[in-house]
Amino acid sequence: MDQIASLAATSDHEDDERDRPFNAYRFASSDATKGIVGEAIRLLLNYEQRSGLTRNKRRAADQETFDLTVDAILSDLMHHHLVDYPGGIYVTRSNRWLGTKSRYRARPYSKVFPRILDLLAKPELGYVRQDIAAPIPGASKSTVILPGPTLLARMDDGDVDTDDLDEHPHSETVVLKRVKDTDNYWDEGGLEEYADTPATERYRAELDEINQWLAAADLRYDPLHLPGPHTAFDIRDRRLRRIFTQARFTSGGRMFGGFWQQLRKHERRQGLKIAGEKAVELDFGQVGARILYGMAGHLPAPGDLYQMHGYNQHRDGIKKVMSAMIFAERRLDRFPKDTRKLFRKTDRISEVVEAIEAKHPLINDQFHKGLGHGAQFIESSILVDVLLSLRAKGIVALPIHDAVLVPSSKVSVTKEVMLTAFNAHAHVQGTVTVEV
Structure with a gap:
């Protein structure tokens, strides 16, 4: 490319x-x-x-x-x-x-x-x-x-x-991707030039604040006792950029960059220290589905949104197919990439889609409308809000899309900040899981 x-x-x-x-x-x-x-x-x-x-x-x-x-x-x-x-x-x-x-x-x-x-x-x-x-x-x-x-x-x-x-x-931290040409196999999406607006200037100012904060953070990494192979990285690589999609600044917006995003999960959890403490990962649960409920003006169904009767052993597959349904602009007629193996050989994509729609009757008219990029923008806005709030509290946090890494002693206050930010942006209650 x-x-x-x-x-x-x-x-x-x-x-x-x-x-x-x-x-x-x-x-x-x-x-x-x-x-x-x-x-x-x-x-x-x-x-x-x-x-x-x-x-x-x-x-x-x-x-x-x-x-x-x-x-x-x-x-x-x-x-x-x-x-x-x-x-x-x-x-x-x-x-x-x-x-x-x-x-x-x-x-x-x-x-x-x-x-x-x-x-x-x-x-x-x-x-x-x-x-x-x-x-x-x-x-x-x-x-x-x-x-x-x-x-x-x-x-x-x-x-x-x-x-x-x-x-x-670096020059540009606010990146806008154009719409990908689906008829061109070689089209990688490319970047879109744009004129600055108050919104893009605010996004850039927020990132500058976050990047300066992370550049001075006490981050250390010790690969000793970790099984190989080890990921190659430079611990000084901490600069983040927000990447917006579909040629819109209300689409996508996830933060990319930072050496911690290159690390494997076990490397982050066992080798990374923030402010001298073990790094702990806090993840938003069922984030795309919950945001979709909020976009539709409904409260999420109780319980695990990805756990379904008849597919109790296939939660990971349901999660990926449901995510694809949120992003897709037409009804799925085949299993998304790398999901076929997550189901039984006898399962059909049409049956899986119908089961998901039946599980979520309040939002079944929101699937296959290409709303995923807008939902991702809300997710990314939540993460920016979380980072700025934690910075104000003196807590270093490293973002990984819908999750953050924080010092082990800051888990409780971080979880509270994350739930508050989620509710403010998504207009529904979120869930946060702690992975150690």
């Missing part, structure tokens, strides 16, 4: 082998890494001159962009290698993206980016290894890059570690 489009494609259950998007905000911050970048720039300029690739000296602004781009590429490759992420870093070479002004793109990610990348990948220089995507019409146009032998050697010589690298302040 294109780099710009990929910005919003992360989740809290990423495939461990997935290549990671290029971070154009990374830069060399120590003498050691500045020396590596400076040497690379000099070698590239000399190579251009010897090879006759440039006839005239660049303008000052163009040279500054050149230097920033080399710095960003090499710094992100060094960081990727030091953190030991699996796979490589994917970038785009698409002129359509790189040549267009966008609020989502950093200055180093410009139309000269592919040319600089090719220079760094010259065998004579050896700073970058790149696997350029085949030019298949309509297909993904990602190029994957890895550190080359020269860069790895310079890192060894300089004894470089992650403290030698830093990030410039």
Whole structure:
């Protein structure tokens, strides 16, 4: 997928082998890494001159962009290698993206980016290894890059570690995704440009407040005694962004980012400490279904909304199918992805859908209307409210979509805050479960 489009494609259950998007905000911050970048720039300029690739000296602004781009590429490759992420870093070479002004793109990610990348990948220089995507019409146009032998050697010589690298302040934390073209298999959704409004400015101000708070939080991670494999991450990666969907700021809005979202559940629960205490996860229960009841102006049915007669052993499947029914715009005629295995071989999707509708007669006319994105916006607004309320109480909380991680001693007050926020936004009572 294109780099710009990929910005919003992360989740809290990423495939461990997935290549990671290029971070154009990374830069060399120590003498050691500045020396590596400076040497690379000099070698590239000399190579251009010897090879006759440039006839005239660049303008000052163009040279500054050149230097920033080399710095960003090499710094992100060094960081990727030091953190030991699996796979490589994917970038785009698409002129359509790189040549267009966008609020989502950093200055180093410009139309000269592919040319600089090719220079760094010259065998004579050896700073970058790149696997350029085949030019298949309509297909993904990602190029994957890895550190080359020269860069790895310079890192060894300089004894470089992650403290030698830093990030410039990111540009856009309020991200808007356009409507996905369902007729185009290769369409990843992409990002939508937008003009700021009082609402987007408020969302950004809230995120700035939260991000500054989390950047200074006392977070520690000890993988000792945890079974492998261990997730690769940088504990300084704490910046959140809100991703809105369907080209509307009343759709989606979940917060993505933060190293804790990359961790497996057992890693979060056993290895993560907040303010010196064990991290405990509090989750909203049956969140999508309860919000749908609130949207329809009804009180939720008593008991477990996903527990149904005839499907007592298939609660996980009912939960996933019901969620799909809330998001779907037409009646389900097949089991959603990865749900067939959660039911008996004799179960039919039509029967499951009818059983869910019978269990929830007050909202059965709300299914298959595409209301899921709106429900998710309410969910995300609840989480923002929870974070800001906990911040005001001096309690560090790390969001994971419909859940938060807090210090073990703060479970009771956090649960109270979560239930209050849920009722205020969803207009029905919520439930919160504590997972230790």
